[in-house]
Amino acid sequence: MIRGALQHLPGVGRERLRLLQNAGITDWRQLAEDVPLSGIGPVTQKKLQAEVLRCEAALAEGNIRYLVSGIRKSDQWRVLGHFFDHASYFDIETSGLDIDSRITVICCLHRGKLYTFTKNENLDEFVDLLDDVDLLVSFNGASFDVPRVVSEFHIPELPCPHIDLRWLCYYESLRGGLKTVEKSMGIERPTDLVGVDGEEAVWLWEMWERGGNGKARERLLRYCAADVLSLRLLAGTLLECRGYTLDFPRGGAVWRELLSISSSTPKPVVKPSLREATDKAQERLRSHWVRRRTMERRDRGTM
């Protein structure tokens, strides 16, 4: 099915793509033959054929980077579908939403296993894990997670190819954030994590770092991990809709890896000396919840 990606080939625009599809061409290998194509000159055809050969070579070598960088965003789901077993999913949480905020937690589902990386503990190890990743998948990572990873670790670029699931959703007419998309697809998170969002993640981190609250740390990690597990389910479900047959956990098994997040927390690096900070964070959390509940009630029309 990956060979159905034609739009990135030289000389193929939206109109030409329609003509090709009408002519029954659905595989780039069909273009490698020297059959005259109406409207495509010999020079462009040579370029087109060369690109097809390069894509074939990349497929044979498993050169995912070449395919991801070459193939149009609207066709990238084909790469993900083809290399679904190679995909690693990741998500980050930060200390705030402004430009200066730092990464606090990273979760990565890599080769079926869940890895968590926490600031002040093992955050740097994520860079080592990246070297082992064949294809990195995120939701909205192109504009949020990846630039932050690059600047957090002072590396010039990601060492592996990256696909943003947001585009796949976009072409399926699924707009909005991950939670909205989940909702419209009927994906349900474990009950304790329903309603947790990026803003709460900021308070949770603050409660752990400044207040030493181990429960907050655990909740944050579980939340981040749930995002990542949800990504796999989302990708799998959408790709199956497009005709792929894939093997991935479904139903309750989706969240099984959450159990691997230990409830035993390490000693906080910053001692819980700031009682005030904890109280303040909890207060902010409370008002956040009140606000949220008010809004929900308003949505339901009870107010």
Place this chain on the structure above:
Amino acid sequence: MSDIAHVVEFLERKFTSQIRAHHVMTEVEGDFKPFPDDLHPKLGSALRAEGISSLYSHQAEAFASIRAGKDTVLVSQTASGKTLSFLLPILDDYAKSESSFGVMLLYPTKALSRDQESTLGHLLKSAVDSRKLGTFDGDTPREERRNIQRIADFVITNPDMLHSGILPNHNRSWKSFLSRLKYIVVDEVHTYRGAFGSHVSNVLRRLLRVCEIHGSHPIFICSSATVGNPGEHVQALFHRPFNVITNDGAPRPQRDLYFVNPPLVKSHGEAWYRKGTGSVSIPLIREACKEGVRTICFCRARQQVERLYRAVIDRHPELEEKVKPYRGGLLPNERRQLEKDLFTGKLNAIITTNALELGIDIGDLDLCILSGHPGTMASFWQQGGRVGRKAARAVMVFVAKDTPVDQYLVHHPEFVTKAPIEEAWLNADNPYILLQHLPCAAHEHPLRQEEAHFDSQAYGMGISVLFEDKTLLPYHDCWRYALPDYPARGVNLRGMTDYNVDIYCGTEVIGEIDPIGARGTLYKDAIYQHLGRRYMSMELDLEKKLCRVEEVDVDYYTEAVWEKRLELTDVEEEKDIFKAPVQFGYVHVNKQPKLYKKIRERTYENVGYGPITLEAFEYDTTGFSMLPPESWKKAMDADDKKYTSAALYGLSYIMRHIAPSFCMADIDDIETDVYLHEKDPLKWESSLYLYDAHEGGVGYAEKVFEKLPEVFALCQQVLDECECEAGCPSCVPPLPPGVNDEELEGFLIESDAAIKCTRSLLRALNLGEVDVPEIVVRKSARGPAVEAPPVDEEKEKLGRRLSKASEVLKKKRGRQH
């Protein structure tokens, strides 16, 4: 008679006996060349429209060199059309080029770059139909910044902004500009020397590395005032060979250079002292204002500028609007107003530090007064070059201070015109400086195992140190920056400290100063002068970076007395000079301002003391320690043990003044002192220390260490040629500074030991001869007249007790209320 002729007549009449020399530099005719044949016609007509029909020879030479794609340095005097020299070939390329390219123009100071923007914009507009010029510095508003990053082809900036604003964002906002950067123009390249030069050199290494990442290979075009080694200097700065253009083809008017030496006068008692430079410059500035002659007067220190200004307007209130002080530490709007007033002629005279030495356009001036030698011959000519840019005649007056170098110059006026200009020196691989830039470079892009722009040995060592302290982490055969901060923020190119202390009065900030300067000038009760007003420091908080001052009306200024402790911690290199063992290595310095002196303005009498309670200032630097030759010391000790100390303090004094000329340092870049040195385990002996006044060392002491025989020879010459009988501040004063032993102090004041012993030590160091001097002790001698009368212990004690009692009474009254 023209106005300037009146002032010359006044000078010659009033200071007849004090003028030691009058040197006339005759008018020089210009060497002109026609426009290059291949010059873009649009540029040719634009130049003709401005009344330029030919180029100076050096401009034509620069044009050919730059258009051939060579890294070029242009050495010429001020007002010789440097801007056109580098701009014309660039604009020619720009006009002919199919795709636009980037040009970065680096100026050493923000003030200078602001000044250049108008000049360049004018030229650009007349030659190329483009408004793609922008100044990017700390004052550029945010919206304008984005605009510059997006569309500008010509970006004016300074090294500090390049270091902390452009390079850290090379991958984002500056990517497009840097990827098409073709020319880097570095103006006033001679200012990039010493510690500052070493920093800038590393910033440029980082720039070239980043350019390479983005696929550009810019060439450098530099302009420099005269330095002894322009080629060597730019090569040290940019790490590549340059085409050096030194033939200055610009015409110069006749210039008169007067050497004035204020007279030695005898005060009450036996001591002689030389009148200050103010005795000449004050009447001269007043006369110039009266005649309407546009004047600039250069002083060495900021507070000296303020004091001279006060003295000039003292009892001459009509001059208050005609003369103004200009120096670093003023607020930007104050500085710009002064520049503008001078340019428009609202101001007649300006008293300044070297802040006005560079090419800020302040219009044409007629008279330049140098209050003392500025430290280097290069500065001497740069300051002197401020006059005679357009006028028919210009006058420079050098007024000698009471220092060895100044006195040497007035006695050897030919030295000024014949002596070679100092060499500029910098050490880009200075470990301390390199260690600050490697993290910045790693932050910009991971560092490879070997980087072509860095010296491999220093680089390798730097990397391993940074890896050990976990600043860098290995990443894909490279090193990436491992800390969450922004390393460029912690590196200040212009000093050891990375912040300024704000000086405020009431709620208004009136100036700023670096923290080391603050320790020495803003301790509690210090007098701080600002644009002619006097303030007293009420509170200095180095942690909060604030100093509160209040306006006061007093007739004295203050000077801090520092206490120092030195230790040579690591020996790197050793050598003997006529059996005098000299060890070069790392020196640990512990400095503390202990007390301050109150000195009355005009009379310079010492009118009191006060304590300073600030924490010690400690740092490690490079330097050497020299013990006198064993045989010489034995011979001296046989006569009197005090002779060795007398000689060491004498030598320390003269070395401090002589050494800067050997390494293009300022006198404040080098320190000398006499302190104990562990000759053998647990055996301590007095030794002469000379070290860099910069943390980590900058290579000044290293250069002096290399050239020690020449330094000693010059010291000897200055001593031999001094006209004094028993020592004077021009060679070695009877009581050199730093002596803190009462017995030795008394002995030195009463005798001619300082100069004779120093001379004897220098003979031993220059010729290997040992001769014990015959010291004449004058029992009738008293302390130098300029010193304060001895403090009356009893009176002081009584005063202290009374004020204590009054304090207790006050408290008691408060309680009763």
